[in-house]
């Protein structure tokens with residue numbers, strides 16, 4: 001006799017499907033007003049320089065504070081926004097919020113470090129990208145080296161030849177380019193070979209865990225070694241333990257980011273902890 005109750009399985013599956021679809025429709029319904037109602041917020045996660053253990057910048061990560069549902073995590077709504085194109089509006093909103101923040105810190109006489117923003121595939125292939133970014137930083141009087149751009153590895157291969165031109169244009173404009181989630185896709189090495197990026201962020205799934213520790217170590221150390229020979233800086237994401245930190249420091253990884261130092265935190269908390277008055 002069959003061990004699974006097929007009928008029951010489909011009913012459960014239908015229920016799940018329906019729930020996901022309903023949630024997606026609610027997200028689409030609510031997203032249009034969410035920007036105007038200021039429901040999207042910037043959280044900042046510090047990046048730490050492993051040579052001196054000092055915070056050397058941050059990544060801006062979006063949080064949706066929904067009036068009825070509370071905080072919705074990005075992995076719920078970003079995929080929906082990527083499907084319906086709204087991600088371009090959200091990306092632009094986040095970039096502007098970061099520029100406003102950098103301007104505020106400069107006006108307050110604070111010493112500023114670069115903040116990186118995430119650039120989705122749709123924003124990336126918009127022919128106006130460089131123009132939009134330049135207009136934005138000029139509006140707030142921010143030098144391009146303070147806005148780092150995180151581009152997820154999989155976005156590079158959608159249209160490699162166009163991508164190469166986009167990166168060249170971004171470089172000419174003075175922006176720093178970081179390949180996010182390195183190693184998570186199917187053409188990581190091709191992407192590394194073909195695109196003159198400035199920094200590589202190794203996907204957190206490569207961190208030593210469980211029984212595959214030795215394999216993880218070998219892969220991470222090889223990637224760091226390779227990047228160094230290519231003149232590319234390396235940052236490791238998702239560092240949670242002291243062992244992982246020590247291991248990366250031994251390998252001379254340049255920067256790390258992760259819960260070991262700090263979770264992504266609200267701007268005010270970041271300011272209290274990491275933004276110091278410029279010393280005269």
Ligand code: C2E
Nearest residue numbers: 061062074078094118119120238239240257258259260264
């Ligand atoms: P990502 O850019 O690769 O960001 C890293 C994710 O890992 C963040 O999740 C961060 O909170 C999480 N993280 C950081 N340190 C640790 C750690 O030590 N352990 C673990 N387990 N996780 C850690 P988050 O904030 O939920 O964002 C998820 C993804 O959503 C991001 O991945 C990025 O792809 C996307 N995203 C977030 N904000 C934006 C945005 O403003 N625009 C776009 N286009 N995408 C965004």
Ligand code: MG
Nearest residue numbers: 059118150180
């Ligand atoms: Mg990122």
Ligand code: MG
Nearest residue numbers: 180181201237
């Ligand atoms: Mg990442």
Ligand code: MG
Nearest residue numbers: 181203204237
């Ligand atoms: Mg990631």
